[in-house]
Amino acid sequence: MSSPVIGAQLYTLREFCKTIPDVAKTLAKVAKIGYPAVQISGFGPVDPKEVAKVLNDTGLDCCATHVGWPRFLNELDAVIEEHRMWNCWHPAIGGLPGEYFSVDGLKKFIDELGPIAENLAAAGMDFSYHNHNHELMRYGEKTWLEMLYQQASPKILKAEIDTYWITAGGGDPAAWVRNLFGRQPLLHLKDMALVMPGREQRFAEIGEGNLNWQAILQAAREVGVQYMLVEQDNCYGRDPFESLAISYRNLKNMGA
Numbered sequence: 001m002s003s004p005v006i007g008a009q010l011y012t013l014r015e016f017c018k019t020i021p022d023v024a025k026t027l028a029k030v031a032k033i034g035y036p037a038v039q040i041s042g043f044g045p046v047d048p049k050e051v052a053k054v055l056n057d058t059g060l061d062c063c064a065t066h067v068g069w070p071r072f073l074n075e076l077d078a079v080i081e082e083h084r085m086w087n088c089w090h091p092a093i094g095g096l097p098g099e100y101f102s103v104d105g106l107k108k109f110i111d112e113l114g115p116i117a118e119n120l121a122a123a124g125m126d127f128s129y130h131n132h133n134h135e136l137m138r139y140g141e142k143t144w145l146e147m148l149y150q151q152a153s154p155k156i157l158k159a160e161i162d163t164y165w166i167t168a169g170g171g172d173p174a175a176w177v178r179n180l181f182g183r184q185p186l187l188h189l190k191d192m193a194l195v196m197p198g199r200e201q202r203f204a205e206i207g208e209g210n211l212n213w214q215a216i217l218q219a220a221r222e223v224g225v226q227y228m229l230v231e232q233d234n235c236y237g238r239d240p241f242e243s244l245a246i247s248y249r250n251l252k253n254m255g256a
Helices: 010-016 020-033 048-058 069-074 076-085 103-122 144-151 163-168 173-179 213-223 240-253
Strands: 005-009 037-040 061-065 128-130 158-162 186-189 191-195 200-204 227-230
Touching (some): 005 010, 005 061, 005 240, 010 020, 020 048, 037 227, 048 076, 069 076, 069 103, 103 144, 158 163, 163 173, 163 186
Parallel strands (some): 005 037, 128 158
């Protein structure tokens, strides 16, 4: 039972990734924190070749990405070529347009995904789906996310469970990780804190909120997660680099 690699989801640092000089400074800081890997997401209109150079210069592994679904549909050859440049074999999407969130929309997505996943597999890549909380809406006896993983073959669809959003949707992150055994190269680590007044749910640094991290990390090891990606959508005025550093230190202290 091997431990997953800890990576930084760069959407956390999206405001610092608008240009190639910004990306270079950002990745150097991420590497200095101690992260060995990153997930590319939220970049500005930068040249993929220049990104490849920065990755090489910093020694960071681009373990995954988030790419918009329209690009998979309409620019798949370019997407594959970019991932080859980055030595990245785990492209993913951060979510789907609203038209897909119905029983019919679910079928449409799976039908569209089939040939895309086939072409990705031919290039040595897989395809993962990242959830939010709305995928846990129920359609009859099951949630949309349950139906997705039951109806789509593991050969064409992998899971990128997000611990915060599963919790926000009323689910148990550790249980979701275990239930998707064998199809999770990626796992998104996000904590949730409750803030008064108003009992507001907020994103938090890993270990600074209320999620059961020992259960989540144990589940990730059991099912063979390859990369655990730290993300914080909102740092509420704290320097996002500091937030990523706190999360990294806390995970190391937890034995991750």
